[in-house]
Amino acid sequence: MATTISVTIDDFGQILLPLEVNKQLNLTNGDYLKVSIQSNQIVIAPFKSWFDEELNEGLLKALLHEGILIDVE
Numbered sequence: 001m002a003t004t005i006s007v008t009i010d011d012f013g014q015i016l017l018p019l020e021v022n023k024q025l026n027l028t029n030g031d032y033l034k035v036s037i038q039s040n041q042i043v044i045a046p047f048k049s050w051f052d053e054e055l056n057e058g059l060l061k062a063l064l065h066e067g068i069l070i071d072v073e
Helices: 019-025 050-065
Strands: 032-037 042-047
Touching: none
Parallel strands: none
Antiparallel strands: 032 042
16 A cells, blocks of 8 residues: 655755655665665655574674674673
């Protein structure tokens, strides 16, 4: 179901959407949005990636292995 909303672009170039949009997008803080520029519109869509979680887990393991981060469990 499509929803029509008003969009605000502030002085810093940020696109501000009404909070009611989140009922359909189901975003949380830190989520990524993917931008596609098409011939007649800009499409902004939620971007959920398993890669980010695996990358973070791999980075954590590397930091632990190198002694940069200490696991206290």
